Amino acid sequence: MSQTEVTYQKKELPAKLNKIGLILLAVGVALGVLGFFVDHTRAIFNYLLAYTFLISIGVGALFLVTLEYVTNADWSVPFRRIVEIFAGIIPFLAILVIPLLFNMHDLFHWSQKEVLATDKVLAGKAPYLNVPFFIIRVFGFIGIWFLFYFFLFRNSLKQDKTGNQNLTTINIRISAIFIPVFAITLSLTATDWLMSIEPHWFSTIFGVYYFSGTVIAALAAVTLAVVLLREHGYFDKRITNDHLYSLGALMFAFVNFWGYIAFSQFMLIWYADLPEETSWFIQRWAGNWAIFSILLIIIQFLVPYIALLSQPSKMNPKRLKFVAIWLLFAHLYDLFWIVIPSMPGMEKGYIFSWIDFVFPIAIVGVVILIFNMLAKRVNLMPIGDPKIKRGLDFHL
Amino acid sequence: MNNGRKIFGVSALFNKPDDIINAAKIVAGKGYTEWDVNTPYPVHGMDDAMKIKPSKLGFVTLFFGLCGTAFALLLMWYTLSVDYPLVIGGKPFFALPAFIPVTFELTVLFATISTIIAMLIFFFGLPRNNHPLHNTDYMKKVSLDHFGIVIEAADPKFDEYKINELLKSLNPVSTAVIYEKEKVRYPIFEPKFITFLILIAVVVSFGTYLTLNKLMYITPFSWMDEQEKITPQSKSEFFSDERGMRLPVEGTVARGFIPYPFMGVEIPDKYLSNPFIPTEENLTLGKKKFLTFCSPCHGNFGNGDGRLRGQFPNPPSLHSTRIRNFEDGRIYHVMTNGKNVMPSYASQITRDERWAIVNYVRVLQRAENASDSDIEKIQ
Numbered sequence: 001m002s003q004t005e006v007t008y009q010k011k012e013l014p015a016k017l018n019k020i021g022l023i024l025l026a027v028g029v030a031l032g033v034l035g036f037f038v039d040h041t042r043a044i045f046n047y048l049l050a051y052t053f054l055i056s057i058g059v060g061a062l063f064l065v066t067l068e069y070v071t072n073a074d075w076s077v078p079f080r081r082i083v084e085i086f087a088g089i090i091p092f093l094a095i096l097v098i099p100l101l102f103n104m105h106d107l108f109h110w111s112q113k114e115v116l117a118t119d120k121v122l123a124g125k126a127p128y129l130n131v132p133f134f135i136i137r138v139f140g141f142i143g144i145w146f147l148f149y150f151f152l153f154r155n156s157l158k159q160d161k162t163g164n165q166n167l168t169t170i171n172i173r174i175s176a177i178f179i180p181v182f183a184i185t186l187s188l189t190a191t192d193w194l195m196s197i198e199p200h201w202f203s204t205i206f207g208v209y210y211f212s213g214t215v216i217a218a219l220a221a222v223t224l225a226v227v228l229l230r231e232h233g234y235f236d237k238r239i240t241n242d243h244l245y246s247l248g249a250l251m252f253a254f255v256n257f258w259g260y261i262a263f264s265q266f267m268l269i270w271y272a273d274l275p276e277e278t279s280w281f282i283q284r285w286a287g288n289w290a291i292f293s294i295l296l297i298i299i300q301f302l303v304p305y306i307a308l309l310s311q312p313s314k315m316n317p318k319r320l321k322f323v324a325i326w327l328l329f330a331h332l333y334d335l336f337w338i339v340i341p342s343m344p345g346m347e348k349g350y351i352f353s354w355i356d357f358v359f360p361i362a363i364v365g366v367v368i369l370i371f372n373m374l375a376k377r378v379n380l381m382p383i384g385d386p387k388i389k390r391g392l393d394f395h396l
Numbered sequence: 397m398n399n400g401r402k403i404f405g406v407s408a409l410f411n412k413p414d415d416i417i418n419a420a421k422i423v424a425g426k427g428y429t430e431w432d433v434n435t436p437y438p439v440h441g442m443d444d445a446m447k448i449k450p451s452k453l454g455f456v457t458l459f460f461g462l463c464g465t466a467f468a469l470l471l472m473w474y475t476l477s478v479d480y481p482l483v484i485g486g487k488p489f490f491a492l493p494a495f496i497p498v499t500f501e502l503t504v505l506f507a508t509i510s511t512i513i514a515m516l517i518f519f520f521g522l523p524r525n526n527h528p529l530h531n532t533d534y535m536k537k538v539s540l541d542h543f544g545i546v547i548e549a550a551d552p553k554f555d556e557y558k559i560n561e562l563l564k565s566l567n568p569v570s571t572a573v574i575y576e577k578e579k580v581r582y583p584i585f586e587p588k589f590i591t592f593l594i595l596i597a598v599v600v601s602f603g604t605y606l607t608l609n610k611l612m613y614i615t616p617f618s619w620m621d622e623q624e625k626i627t628p629q630s631k632s633e634f635f636s637d638e639r640g641m642r643l644p645v646e647g648t649v650a651r652g653f654i655p656y657p658f659m660g661v662e663i664p665d666k667y668l669s670n671p672f673i674p675t676e677e678n679l680t681l682g683k684k685k686f687l688t689f690c691s692p693c694h695g696n697f698g699n700g701d702g703r704l705r706g707q708f709p710n711p712p713s714l715h716s717t718r719i720r721n722f723e724d725g726r727i728y729h730v731m732t733n734g735k736n737v738m739p740s741y742a743s744q745i746t747r748d749e750r751w752a753i754v755n756y757v758r759v760l761q762r763a764e765n766a767s768d769s770d771i772e773k774i775q
Contacts (some may be wrong), residue, residue, distance in 0.1 A: 267493050311450060395441035
């Protein structure tokens with residue numbers, strides 16, 4: 001088809017974006033600190049779920065970047081830079097983790113020495129679940145992700161200036177190494193941060209379950225950014241609804257994947273009916289938690305499934321915007337459903353508290369700030385990529 | 397020139413996918429309706445160029461998929477929780493999580509099969525088994541390395557000369573007029589087609605037979621055939637007595653088993669008392685068991701005139717005064733322990749059933765020797 005030149009003019013993001021981000025972050029942090037003094041445990045559990053949500057977006061975005069490289073995809077090249085910017089959350093994870101590490105005793109009762117002395121099961125798990133090794137893992141994984149992010153992003157930026165095709169080849173190699181590393185690190189991250197809140201319970205599929213949510217969150221964030229930026233003309237005009245269709249189809253696929261994995265986890269545990277495995281689901285069926293569990297199916301699976309089922313709906317920017325926001329909320333809700341029922345004091349059912357609504361405000365602020373900061377410095381399209389013309393000419 | 401044959405349409409061949417998209421755009425712009433494009437592989441952007449509306453086939457798939465969902469759930473609900481409720485793994489009769497995989501499978505099955513059938517009937521026009529374009533030079537080229545476009549004679553704006561001019565203006569490799577072959581009245585009964593169907597049937601049957609009866613039993617697929625477990629009659633290398641079948645632990649009692657204290661005693665000094673009241677239900681059971689186990693020798697009414705007359709010594713009538721004066725426990729003892737040539741029925745008839753038979757025998761005896769007051773009651 002027509003092989004016209006890429007006509008990309010960098011357009012500054014509006015200045016108010018920075019302001020909005022700062023205000024949201026300030027409000028979130030102020031209320032969060034207040035919440036910390038009002039109800040210490042509740043605040044730290046909410047901080048944990050907010051933190052894992054940021055891992056989802058950051059590391060999930062890095063996975064999407066590498067996925068594009070290893071599959072040699074054309075269609076996603078024009079907005080790969082957006083995905084790379086979202087992966088820019090990764091270095092900040094190392095700073096944001098610090099409040100959690102100082103409050104580990106509230107989160108994880110395997111970290112308390114008194115518990116280990118009386119609890120044989122936890123004593124048996126101690127070679128893996130102990131504080132020094134946990135901290136090594138946390139920073140080790142962030143370090144590994146950062147290295148991959150750093151080299152991929154650096155090469156991609158270099159290509160903007162030089163157009164050197166070899167950089168793509170190098171990035172494909174880095175990506176091929178990253179994917180198995182990602183599988184292991186993300187599974188262990190899910191085990192460390194989410195599964196070990198209830199250290200007696202275990203589910204071998206849990207890492208995959210978290211992975212499915214991770215990709216949904218990252219895709220939703222990317223879709224939302226792409227639709228908004230395209231609406232306001234930050235991209236080449238040749239990004240068509242066909243590109244959006246591919247994003248929508250991927251989201252649809254991962255919504256199905258989430259449903260499949262979540263149901264597999266539930267059905268196997270329900271069918272085998274072993275006390276050491278069912279405890280987790282019984283807790284999530286206690287009192288009004290049952291309503292939350294049913295809502296999870298509706299929010300995370302049924303609504304996005306129906307919203308994305310038909311072909312035109314995957315191409316409709318308005319629909320995609322709605323679904324992207326919905327899915328970001330759904331992943332947050334999924335994490336809420338994983339973390340909060342395990343909190344001490346929640347055994348009989350959910351007890352309302354304003355603290356639960358504080359941290360999502362801060363997350364939105366943090367993501368906007370990081371996005372704005374990185375987007376200011378770089379082109380929003382990888383203009384030096386050898387595949388960008390084919391990517392722009394993509395048609396279904 | 398046309399040898400009296402009917403024109404099917406005018407075709408043009410192109411070399412490059414860009415050319416065919418351009419041609420499709422122009423032909424669609426001229427307002428033709430009955431035309432089509434043939435390419436060796438799917439060309440991206442063709443739907444837009446041809447101004448094709450999205451296919452309606454998806455709705456057929458959705459509708460029948462939902463039918464499959466409803467059918468699966470209704471089927472499992474009716475069979476497993478209404479008609480024949482069975483406790484499986486301690487789960488509730490309507491165990492939704494266990495039904496989900498089946499529901500999913502049936503949804504997919506209904507959706508795919510209905511899609512294929514709808515495609516064959518509505519989109520391919522099923523009785524038609526061929527298309528005029530098949531077996532033409534045009535089709536041979538577009539399935540190899542050319543991109544073709546055909547405007548059919550069925551189009552209301554069809555004009556051979558004009559269309560030829562239009563297509564030639566698009567710089568094609570070549571243009572040609574395609575003629576229809578003689579119409580066959582019933583294409584489905586064409587010998588070639590029938591032979592083809594039979595061939596498919598034979599291949600599919602043979603393939604299925606081979607897979608299910610032979611291939612499944614070749615070593616790498618037959619893991620389930622060779623198992624580590626020891627079957628009851630096989631030799632065990634683990635136990636010192638080399639028996640695969642183990643004896644139950646000493647003192648093991650079967651569930652519901654109640655020991656009989658006078659087993660093996662010819663005439664005990666006392667008998668058990670009858671624990672059952674002769675209700676209608678109990679007597680119905682007794683009648684059924686009596687007719688099954690006792691009547692071959694004792695006869696349907698206990699007269700000693702059974703169907704086996706001559707092959708075994710005749711048992712005495714159950715209506716003699718001596719037997720009528722037996723306690724219930726004594727009749728029970730005879731059934732449990734056996735008497736003379738009559739063997740023990742303890743292993744064939746359960747304890748409760750034997751007592752039910754006793755009650756039924758009492759009914760027979762009373763009916764045979766009914767007093768006048770009994771008859772008055774009935775009247």
